[in-house]
Amino acid sequence: MTFDRRSLLTLPLAAGLTLPAFARTGAQSTAGQPRATDLPMWPPAERFALWPGIPQGAPNPLPVPQPRMPRYPDGYRDFQMRGVVRPEVGVFRSARPDGRAVLIVPGGGYSITSLRNEGIDVAHALNAFGITAFVLSYRLPGEGWADRADVPLADAQRAMRLIRANARSYGIRAEKLGVLGFSAGGHLAGSLTILPDYKAYRTVDAADRHSARPAWAGLMYAVSNMDPGRSHGGSRANLLGPDPLPVVQARYAIDRQLKAGAPPLFLVHAEDDNTVPVANSVDTLAAARRAGIPAEAHFLQHGGHGFGTRLSPRSPGSLWPQLFDRWMGELVSG
Template structure:
């Protein structure tokens, strides 16, 4: 969905921020279809959707509620400070495409977090894409449906979107100049749980096939899980993510299905884990459990446990923090994970 002028005027903005100054992209967009004209934007500010993107489903996805969720984009932050772009009310999920200036064939699908109640599209999407583009990586940012907004089969809705995104990217690999065999996934917080769900359930049938793309594999070549939720256990994980994904009276079978750490199997994709010990939103035990589970079933895993960083840091840790180097580590680990035999 596109932020238009009417939507911007309705946003709960911090005092003193002019709506027209909030969203822009380098290329600009025409004023058709409700998008904000180039002249109304300031260079360097975040935009969603980017100029290049694609929808996941033809029309409204199956299982839509009546009435449909109301799109509710928000700009967070204070004047002069960091401003995130957050989304609620996703009716038609889509993928933003961020191409590297010098692409090397590698690609990753990014799943922003937000407790399954929002998606943090700038902090854990756009900004991540811009950093990884610098390493030659083509990045796809997923704006997925939120399970607590009335969709049928709520617990499987995000997994349906991420599976479909992987298949559509692979179906159009030539267009994006990527190697479809080395496409991986990177997720943050609840988006990390979604990336982990793809890791273990890439072949699970959670939606009715739409077209030829659905004959392709949704298996990621690797999975990066950043301060990720690893399970749906009450009192052990993140209560907000559990409540949004599973609802007020969770089905035990769904709770077991979405325990990522307990469903890892030998042969699953290599894992890259980053978590801060002082995270008071998603306990670091979630990543420690993933590390232990991966070692039990002999999945290649690399884990970086930071002393400090708290939660939701994206790419914004200070340069003095060791954790600020995670994108460089991820870049090098990715090359190792996909293997020298995989052409880029």
Template sequence: MPIDRRSLIGAGLGLSLASVAGAQEWGTPTPAEGEPDRPAWPPEHFKLWPGKAPGTPATLPTPHDTMNGPAGDRQLWLYGIPEPIVAVYRPPNPNDRALLSIPGGGYGFVSVQNEGIEVAKTYVPEGITVFVLAYRLPGEGWGTRWDVPLQDAQRAMRLIRANAAKYGIDPAKLGIVGFSAGGHLAGSLATCFADKVYDAVDAADRQSARPAFAGLVYPVIDPAFGTSGATFKNLLGPNPDPAIAARYTIDKRVTAQTPALFFVQAMDDGLVDPRNTLSMLAACRAAKVPVEAHLFEKGGHGFGPMRMGSQALTTRRWTENFSDWMTMQAE
């Protein structure tokens, strides 16, 4: 049975319909389930698939989202995503640039607040229209699980471009930023944008899925680096076909057609081995892909735009570095 998008936003994200309708800007606090700091999902959003998503199981995942972290620094994680959506955050004074944010979560959940909603809070004031992707999780029963996140990411890019006039953006200035597993998905989109991972469903699928540029923040890249193994297990399953695993080892997929890339990682990251970034950087250099990299001595993992209070001073500036780099890409 088709899922009504208002029901999805209300039930799927654990928010009341009244709170969604009343949320006029990102970050509006919405008390729900005893969590006074739970953020509201924005009233403007769109679903990716007009009917069933590719590989839809007989029983859809059941939403069971959580708030996580210490008191005063809680954040929303999405689990059980029955229908992927894209949230739209429009600036009051838009320029023609746009950014699709892809949160992480090891392909086991979507860290939508730290690495999505707060990305919009950071860049919307600069005139950038920000889109946040709540993609399907591969281990929640979908067919061809390994292709599920890329299906959603490609489709999101194509729909945004097909509706560029509606959003007041230049489709040639649509970039992406991804974090951790979302960095793997952003890297997959940057290198595998032309892979045929689903059958076209409408005219929007004639659009290119290639981003104009891509920011990869503490990204998972290559299963050879063991600290990111859980992410690949969640994506590929317990006994992956080596050929499929090779398709998503993205430092091996870099070509001259890969767009300009921006890297951010702390060298003391205990969750994603910094060799992921270094390997991808080397592949880009070999293919003569324009790159910029910011490697910090300290910072750990998970320093989204507004989660940096306890991080090293230098890591706090990465959002400004990325802003400057995005401006350069638009010139």
């Protein structure tokens, strides 16, 4: 769904939007970050829909799209979405593409998607390294869709298959398509890593013959399982709902479902993360080692949660995009 001046006038005031925030794009502040009044619209000019029409298992009534722009304590304005009915992927091309591509999965506890902080800004950072980026705006499981726990995975699988089906038009190599997820989006990226062949939806068209398996997976301060007391409580409640079946809870335990042959992993997590405890990534790293899966992990002393690409340049963690780029480069050259 595109948000322009006319469509914004029809949105409820509770969405917290102001028209000037969506009116202009492109200008930069003195710090190099887009100003709030220059925040890019969602979706970007180039994008594609995941499904022909309304996806399978739609509720009645349909969710109501609710974009919003919360202000962070440091003044940064995110762009977040609820009520996605027609999930889509924004395409961010590099000026000097090298064939690598990443599907970026924003987080938000499966209750919102942080499309700027953990999507658009990340895409621009990766573009600088020659990486073509695809940002996923996915459906949220707690908004009435059938088989709620499988809904985000269905969107992620479908996105990977459509990107691969059209790899030539994007100037990428299908075998160099990975995934990068943040927080609950990291859990979804991990789910895609362990469940690329799981039937999360009924076949739609020829694109579904392509593999949904990522070539590699970056898991940023990611939720690793759905266990009570160990998972992020909000992500668990929103994904699984009340009284989930044990088989569904086990299906989405990334750290216990990792098996030999899974894609290589890149993990980043701050030890002072008070939202998703660092133990989530520690457990994932331990599981990868047990299964013989190549993994690189960076544990930061400071950084908190939800930092995206916004850590201070003085912080070692601010270098994670460069490290991710070099790590991918090693995989490709190796």
